Amino acid sequence: MKRFVVTSKGDDKSNAIKTILDQYLSDFDLIMDEETPDLVITVGGDGTFLHAVHQYFHRLEDTAFIGVHTGHLGFYADWLPDEIEKLVIEISKEKFELVEYPLLEVKVFKKHAKEYKRYLALNEATVRKIEGSVVMDININGELFERFRGDGLCMSTPSGSTAYNKALGGAIIHPSLSTMQLTEMSSINNRVYRTIGSPLIFPSHHVVQFKPVNEAQSFLMTIDHLTKSVDHVNLLECTVAKEKIKFARFRTFPFWKRVHDSFISDER
Structure with missing residues (x-):
């Protein structure tokens, strides 16, 4: 049984998505646990992600991180708000890929x-x-x-x-x-x-x-x-x-594509 916690940037949009994630994940019988989570899901941007990582540095061996971005595309927060249902379904599965940095x-x-x-x-x-x-x-x-x-x-x-x-x-x-x-x-x-x-x-x-x-x-x-x-x-x-940080990966998102989309692509 997976234990999770969702952290938010604190703005209205991020808080609303956090509420949805809390409800959906609980509906899939995942357990909300702020003390010993298996998954930390951040909603906001890279700053929100960094804050959460420091909060759970003491659990690097047992915790993986996922980021949902509500602003510009981030290097750590790469899921979009309109992908929440897909993300919840992926999280509810028994296994997922762990990438260590x-x-x-x-x-x-x-x-x-x-x-x-x-x-x-x-x-x-x-x-x-x-x-x-x-x-x-x-x-x-x-x-x-x-x-x-x-x-x-x-x-x-x-x-x-x-x-x-x-x-x-x-x-x-x-x-x-x-x-x-x-x-x-x-x-x-x-x-x-x-x-x-x-x-x-x-x-x-x-x-x-x-x-x-x-x-x-x-x-x-x-x-x-x-x-x-x-x-x-x-x-x-x-x-x-x-120590290394663990990222929960549910799909391929190559690092160099992330670099291209952040610094070279003119799409908005």
């Missing part, structure tokens, strides 16, 4: 703290300053690669490569690849500071560290849609997480 792990080590804080991101993690430039040493597998100075740094997942990473000039990576990508935000290059200036793509066994030159500085760190202010950071460590 990699996540980003970020560890924050603070000076004098006994333990580090660990975060997971579906799209990306960024670091920037409230005022002035970010100055950090970038270490790859324990070796100094460069000293970065600029507006900030972005480390993205393959599925997040179409989000902020793309706006920064990063590459679009197929989400079946277990990688992470580092892109710069307006780096400063002169006789003192030199950076590679190009996006860097790392395999899953690599560890990338950001070490602030001045540990007393305060930074703004984002983890997907969440923004945190951090200070006295000794080290930020990025790796491809051991």
Whole structure:
């Protein structure tokens, strides 16, 4: 017996669809369960999807995600409101395909703290300053690669490569690849500071560290849609997480078609 929960963006249209989904799925003898769902169905857009994923990060082993979009076509929310009945019928079947995408792990080590804080991101993690430039040493597998100075740094997942990473000039990576990508935000290059200036793509066994030159500085760190202010950071460590996110797939929707429809197609 499948357990499900439906989350909504909160607007009238999304709330109405959530109500319909709750009723239809219950009519098919599925159990509504906010605590331990097998399926999390989001109604809204990619932002709604990200919020739900973070809410259920602790259940990645047991929970799959589905997105219904009520705005523009999303990379995570790909079912249309007029397809609700079809989606409910597919969900009610005993089996469905699970597709797994990699996540980003970020560890924050603070000076004098006994333990580090660990975060997971579906799209990306960024670091920037409230005022002035970010100055950090970038270490790859324990070796100094460069000293970065600029507006900030972005480390993205393959599925997040179409989000902020793309706006920064990063590459679009197929989400079946277990990688992470580092892109710069307006780096400063002169006789003192030199950076590679190009996006860097790392395999899953690599560890990338950001070490602030001045540990007393305060930074703004984002983890997907969440923004945190951090200070006295000794080290930020990025790796491809051991955990993966599961998507429930009931039909073929190729990633490159999704990219085409989002960025190239002029259909509205």
